[in-house]
Amino acid sequence: MNYNGGNTTGFVSPAGDSLEGRIDLSATLDLSRPSRYPVRVAGDALASRGIVSGDILIADAAFPPAHGKVAVVMMHGTALVGQLAFTKGQWWLASGHAGVQAVPVTGDEAEIWAVITGLVRTEV
């Protein structure tokens, strides 16, 4: 039988009229929005932002890019995730590694693809 806390066989369950569904994380993360894409992180360059390899990021393509936000950027034929910076009239992708130069988000196919709005870690 598919017992849900309400359908008891002997004593009537006092919870019967108060049953609720289970917590649905995809609702919490609002994954049904057309702008939301889950993205898996590879590499630990963003550890200083609390983002480590294997994390699932919630990327939102409708969210406006802003200085300091973490975003997915498509550039030079790769999907990168890094911190955005806006200086000298253009967007840059700043590296999480100290001493690594920021790179400008330029080129025909370069695109700020989506801004990260949340994070899921399934193993801590």
Added chain:
Amino acid sequence: MAVFGLIDGNSFYCAAERAFAPELRGVPLVVLSNNDGCAIARTAEAKAMGIKMGEPWHLAQRRAECKAVEWRSSNYPLYGDMSRRMYEVLAARVPQVEPYSIDEMFLDLTGLPDVERLCHRLRDEVRRIAKIPTCVGIGPTKTIAKLANRIAKDDVALNGVCDLRGEADRTRYYAELSISRVWGIGSKTAATLQNLGIVSIADFIKLAPEQVRDVLTVTGARVQAELRGQSCLPFTLMPPPRQGIAVTRSFGQMANTWGQLREAVAAFATRAAEKLRAEGLEAGHLSVFAHTNPHNGDPWYSASRAAQIEPTSDTLALLSETMRLLHACWRPGHRYFKAGVMLANLTPARQQGQMFATRDTVKSARAMAALDAVNARFGRGMLRPAATGTAMAWKSRQAQHSPRYTTRAEEMLVATAF
């Protein structure tokens, strides 16, 4: 006055692939049909290399210039989800959206201010959020909106939006465009008209409506009225009721033996029954066909059988009928290349037992509900009749299937931390 928009994804399947694969941007790309047979979507770069719509890929690949073309097997779970995203972006911004096909949607723009600017904005937002580049056509009828969309696709100077609400604009385009460019005018109809000396759209709309009806029946008369600006095709917000369900496929590997053919067709019947139940229907007519490959030099053999059946959506009942019909089609010595199962006379499933039923319909409904529940939870095909086999050599070839980025957790986009 009504205002219709038609927004259409540019090389939709290729755009969906490129959305997640930046290495595919700027390079020629084609997406192939089931079984990696023919090119069914081409980027502008691939079109420029002379790859034709529907061109068999094994032939195109022999051409030296096509060696550099990237190709992907079709990834329908991805395309379906990207189409859903496109629809939802639009539905949040205009009063009504009609999903006409996976890559094109009619918009109800009636009474909205500054329609052209709105359409530019819709294009930008579909591009940014659903990752699909599009073009938009605007007109007082669906047929004109569709024509405007084609003009926007061909003329890059229009920046993706063509507005044909104005009669003067229409007159200008109608004089120079061939009638064959119009939605609903096939090549045969265009040839018929050409024989009468009617070449341009302008020629066509000058004809008397009675004459058009005589030559092209009421459908042609409707096209003419729509081109003249009288809206005959209203918004449709419900898909039409299903006439039939078909599951037909060419095989990844030819079926030489009865066992191989039976397994494939059993799997098709199982899938057809699933579709039937998902829509709450029962079928009263079943047909089955199988044939050899018409292109590879094998002797041509094609057979089909059909039967009226007691209305049902039970996989096992449909399977036994299918096998009976298929066995009558089967001749040894042929290499079967394609087969299919078609269900017709569809009626809503009845909940109660039927008076003259030869099966226990209540028991059958329970068994099928359990079967569907298991497959919904653990993935399609997890629980299936043994007749569908285990080798599944018939399964289509999909040598370059991209990840199902948005529908499978284990296949989501991977981005490198910078």
